[in-house]
Amino acid sequence: MRTHQLVLAWIEDQLSAGRLAVGGRLPAERTLAEHLTVSRTSVREAIRILEAMGVVRAGVGSGPDAGTVVISDPTAALGSALRLHVATQHLPVADIVETRVLLESWAAGKARPDAPELDEAAALLAGMDQAEGLSVGDFLALDVRFHFALANAAGNAVVSAMMGSLREAIQGYAAELTSNLPDWDATASRLRAEHHAILAAVRKGDGGRAAELVAAHIEGYYREAGLGAGSREP
Known part of the structure; x- marks a missing residue:
């Protein structure tokens, strides 16, 4: 040693x-x-x-x-490691997205309807609804925080840390993919509507529906941006 x-x-x-x-x-x-x-x-x-x-x-x-x-900050360390491995092309982005779907849909299904983190999620949605004058980067930053809040509402520290790391690892790549979108304004409007539907399902205690909506939401964005479900290229 x-x-x-x-x-x-x-x-x-x-x-x-x-x-x-x-x-x-x-x-x-x-x-x-x-x-x-x-x-x-x-x-x-x-x-x-x-x-x-x-x-x-x-x-x-x-x-x-x-x-x-x-201290205890596992998200930063895991996120940094994942970004580096994505950069080496050892971890395909499509695989990371697929893993993120698994974790986030689980978190949405387990989120407590009375969790205080949902109030934070609602406030972030209000910020995203102010579409006029909101840059793509600002919108995506609010989107990241919204998904963090949902994950935290599940009350599982390990899942929250892992999901946060996965999102950090692909946040830059997600921003780059916006250039592939035919109409960002239309996409942003759809994403906001999907966010509201996810939050409403969690508030109602319908975890199954919330999990389905989250999976469709994440997969839909990457599919529209040109990252197909079967793609394994970073």
Whole structure:
């Protein structure tokens, strides 16, 4: 095992045992290096890896923000990794979209009708309804947040993190696909109507209908933009 892996293993053990938790701080770099009998360079390398994974936030200097603090941001790390693998063309975008359909339709089917996240979704829809003066990028940004809110309404942290990562991984690609649409205004109008129908089904407690609508909504957009269900090319 390489020395920085020893540091990672020790930190994982501390988290698993409950001796470290979100909001807690890692020992100082020198202290940790001496405790594990490794170089400070190895400690720094391990911390950089943990930062990229969204497990810690490292601060410099002195004061309340100094030191390395344990956080939890799996979406950012997973999304970054997925984007890189899409860029290498190892993960076809069509496969990612298909996986997103599975996760989002499950989330819509399990979303609680009284979940507070649905109020956020409704507010985002109100923003999307202000079509005049709303750029394509602004519309898609609201769309992303709407789908996040629906996923969060299901109350499953793992599904929310995975779905958020999948959407982050293809958000740029989805924006590029808008150039393939024959009439963006018509598409935006249809997407808004579909969003309202999805939210209404969730509010009524009709999870089955909500799941069907979400699947048709996602697949319809990519099909219209030229990414066929059978395509496996990024």
